[in-house]
Structure formats: C-alpha cells, structure tokens
Amino acid sequence: MTFPSGTLLAQSALSGVFIGSLYGLLGLGVGLAWGLLHVINLAHFAFAFLAAYLCYQLASVGGMDPLLTLALIVPLFAALGAALQWVLERFDVSPLNSLLATFGIAAIIEAGIQWEWTADFRKLESVYAGRTFKVGVLFVPLPELLTLLLSLILAFGIWAAMRYTNLGRALRALAEDAPIAAAFGINRRAHALVLAGVCGALAGIAGVCLALTYTLTPSQIYAWVGVVFAAVMLGGLGSALGPLTGGIVIGVSEAVTMAFVSPSWAPIVSFSLLIGLLLLKPERS
Amino acid sequence: MLELRDLRVEYGAAPALWGVSLAIPERKLVCIVGPNGAGKTTLINAIAGLHRAKSGRIVMDGTDMTSLPSHRYCSAGIAIVPEGRRLFTRMSVRENLEVGSYTRAARKDRDRSLDYICTLFPAVRDKLDSVAGSLSGGQQQMVAIGRALMARPRLLLLDEPSLGLSPLIVQAMFGAIREVNAAGTAVLLVEQNVANALEIADFAYLLEEGRIVAEGAPNVLFNNPELRRAYLGIVPGH
Numbered sequence: 391m392t393f394p395s396g397t398l399l400a401q402s403a404l405s406g407v408f409i410g411s412l413y414g415l416l417g418l419g420v421g422l423a424w425g426l427l428h429v430i431n432l433a434h435f436a437f438a439f440l441a442a443y444l445c446y447q448l449a450s451v452g453g454m455d456p457l458l459t460l461a462l463i464v465p466l467f468a469a470l471g472a473a474l475q476w477v478l479e480r481f482d483v484s485p486l487n488s489l490l491a492t493f494g495i496a497a498i499i500e501a502g503i504q505w506e507w508t509a510d511f512r513k514l515e516s517v518y519a520g521r522t523f524k525v526g527v528l529f530v531p532l533p534e535l536l537t538l539l540l541s542l543i544l545a546f547g548i549w550a551a552m553r554y555t556n557l558g559r560a561l562r563a564l565a566e567d568a569p570i571a572a573a574f575g576i577n578r579r580a581h582a583l584v585l586a587g588v589c590g591a592l593a594g595i596a597g598v599c600l601a602l603t604y605t606l607t608p609s610q611i612y613a614w615v616g617v618v619f620a621a622v623m624l625g626g627l628g629s630a631l632g633p634l635t636g637g638i639v640i641g642v643s644e645a646v647t648m649a650f651v652s653p654s655w656a657p658i659v660s661f662s663l664l665i666g667l668l669l670l671k672p673e674r675s
Numbered sequence: 676m677l678e679l680r681d682l683r684v685e686y687g688a689a690p691a692l693w694g695v696s697l698a699i700p701e702r703k704l705v706c707i708v709g710p711n712g713a714g715k716t717t718l719i720n721a722i723a724g725l726h727r728a729k730s731g732r733i734v735m736d737g738t739d740m741t742s743l744p745s746h747r748y749c750s751a752g753i754a755i756v757p758e759g760r761r762l763f764t765r766m767s768v769r770e771n772l773e774v775g776s777y778t779r780a781a782r783k784d785r786d787r788s789l790d791y792i793c794t795l796f797p798a799v800r801d802k803l804d805s806v807a808g809s810l811s812g813g814q815q816q817m818v819a820i821g822r823a824l825m826a827r828p829r830l831l832l833l834d835e836p837s838l839g840l841s842p843l844i845v846q847a848m849f850g851a852i853r854e855v856n857a858a859g860t861a862v863l864l865v866e867q868n869v870a871n872a873l874e875i876a877d878f879a880y881l882l883e884e885g886r887i888v889a890e891g892a893p894n895v896l897f898n899n900p901e902l903r904r905a906y907l908g909i910v911p912g913h
Contacts, residue, residue, distance in 0.1 A: 569725050569745065570725075572746045573746075
C-alpha cells in the first residue's frame, strides 16, 4: 500500500464507527424486541424511515430544527410501537409469524411513504449538514457525530435501566420465564407494551439520525435489514450494548474493506464475520 | 385463609384435577401426598395462578381469585417455589430475589426480607452476585425459596423442594420450612419425601388421579396400614 494509507485507514475506520453506530441504533430496538418480546420486527425499519421522512418534512418544509422534531417523533413512534405490539398480542402472533406480519406492515408503510413523498431522493439540508470539523488529520462530520453520541447514550442508558431498575429486571425475568415472572406479580402484557413503546421510540430516533446523515428513498428500507440483523446477532439478542458493538465491528470492517479492496467486497466481509461467529459461538443466536 | 371449592383444571399434558376441595388455614402447614401423575403439581400451580381453572373456585381471604390474571395472585399473599425451581438462570441471585419482591407491598420490605433470607440460608449470602444458573442444585433450591419469601407471602407453596437433593441438604431445607412456618406463614407442601413431609405437617391430603381420596391429621391419616405401605414404604410389623 502507498504512503497516505495511515490517514486513509484512520478516516475509513472513523466513518465505519459512524455508520456502525447507526446500525447499532437501529439494531438496539430490533434486538430488544427480538430477545425480550420474541417479536422479529421488520416494521422497525419502516418506522425508522417514516420517522426520517417526517423529520425531513418538519425540518425542510416546516423549518423546524431537525433535533427538535424528536419532541414530536419520539412520543408518536412510542405510541406506534405499543400499538403494533397490542395488535400482535391481540392475534397471538408467533415469532416466525411476527416476521411475516411485520414485513407486510413494512411494505404498507413503504407504499405510504412512496405515495406521500414519491420515490425521488430526498436529502434534508439542515444547519447540521455542512458542519465538519477537523481533529488532527481526520474529518469529523457533525451529523454523524450526533448519531454516534445518541447511540452511545441510548445503549448505555438502556443497559443501565435493564440492570438497575425494577422495570428492567422485570423485563429480563419475563423474557426467561414469563409464567413464573407473572406469579411474582409482573404484568406481562403491560410490560410488553412499555418495551414495545421504547423500541418504537428508538426507531423514531434512528429515523431522525437517518434523515440527518443519509439521502432518503423508500426502497432503502430493506437495504438496512441484513446488516442490522447481522449486528444484532453479533451482539446478542436482547442485549443493550451488543448491537452497538456488533454494528461498529461491522461498520469498521466494511469501511476499511471499501477503502482498501473494493466497495463490492464490503458485504462479504461483514457477513463472513457473522457466519464465522455463529459457527464458533452458536449459542448467541 | 385459602379455600378450593370443587376445582377442576385441565391443562395441556399436565394431569387434570376433577373437583378438588381443600382448605389451608392461617399459619398451618398442609401437605399433599400422592403418586406421580396424581395432579399435585397441577394443583399447586393452579393455586399460584399458573393454570386456569375450568370450573370451581379459588378463594383467598373470602375473595374469589379464580378469574383474576396470574399476576394478581402474588399481591393476594401467595408465592410459589415451583417444580424444578425455575430460577431466572441468566440473572444474578440478588436479581432473582429482587424480582421476588416485585409487588409494591413487598418492595417496601426488600432490605429486611433479604436480610431474613440470608439468615435463613447463610450460603445464599455469599452467592448474591453469582449468576443463578451457576449454583448447585441445593443452593438453587434455597434461592427459589428465598425468591418466594421475598414476596412476603402469607401462603407459601412448595412443589417438591427436596427433589434431587442430598439427604443433608434435605434436612436443612425441611428445617428452614419449619422455621418459616413457625414465623407465621402458612405452607402448602407437595412432597415425594412423604415421611419427612408428614413429620412437619399439621394436616394432609391424599391426592389420586386428580381427586382427594383421603384427608386428616398425618398420624391419623397414615394409621391406615394400606396407606402406610403404599406411601411410606412401611410394612406393618417391621
């Protein structure tokens, strides 16, 4: 390799950390619902995109600060998440069927987005978009940095809540043995709704980060599924810190591969990592 | 305190109950014996709210519990040590105990309950920060009893607490059960280890094929030579 590769490597790794934190942020909600509620929620990705388009609408047409849109988006998507859980419970949907049902919901949301905002590319031009600062030789874009910070705060916040609050312990107990947890007074349905609401809110926050950092088009919903699932599996289902760790590992390996080999090799590296890990530690899945 | 009236339960592959009536008075230690498959576990799970009754009534302190959801049973004063313990194996011992004191009333006494359990089972104190799944069978059984006691129950349900444990630990376990009962908690005990169970019980029921076939004070009930042979393995004249 040629001389500037040190800087290139560092810059690639950094952008890998940034994209990885978005994988992790999306994966956080997916992994919690999968591990603790036994719902494999493909609609999570569609919720995130819907939130991204709402953020785009409120910020670029309504003139709101993109971060202020969280005040509307978080409660709205918490309610959506809880409503989805209520419906899945109402029809007693099994984990596998939850995958199919939420895929259908994702397709409906995609169609809705396409109808409202068309399939054209949309890019939120916000006050944050152009801001980049330089740390040493590295360029740090502000929207990506915000995404990383939000992911870290949320992952560590949820990790602490799972460990140190009655709600968190109750959720973990329910995930392991719901009937016995109920025998100790834990209302399973109420807790499931709360957790699904948290997951919905996480989808909303991930959507705002998406709008800040990416160009939006409805079909992109599915582009994130494979790699986010990989991050969740790498990190462990139901874990709070796992998806972020897994996401960053995948993001960095992808970014470095893109820079030094070829962009088309990136998915091969990240999915080989996943398959390798599942072969070595099958109990993770 | 607790009363079952003509309780019928059919639950999947579990043995069914065909109209069971029994009473557990305040502060008493009541024992249910019977052969495998008689429905003892189905009965104790129904009282804990884990199985739905098909008909009949579960009445606690005059309140009909039958149609309440299972998470309402605990705050009525009922806590279970289920068959096979069923600890939350991925959580620490302390967290298991904290889940035991989840109800609002039990939460207030959390620290005091924890102290009491560590006095009752000193081995638990050293294991508080271990993952529950890593404990030995005897230690797990102590945590399972501790978890139930954390709920501050007035009725403690114990399903085969001595199963698979060494004789020494079984003795300690029965000692602890007696101590809990002496402190004022009513106990319903299901046991294979009939001789031990009857020694500490105030009253016993014999369950066969989902029906109560005999009841009485243990010494009266098991004066019957046939029952002695069948359940205590004691042949008259030996």
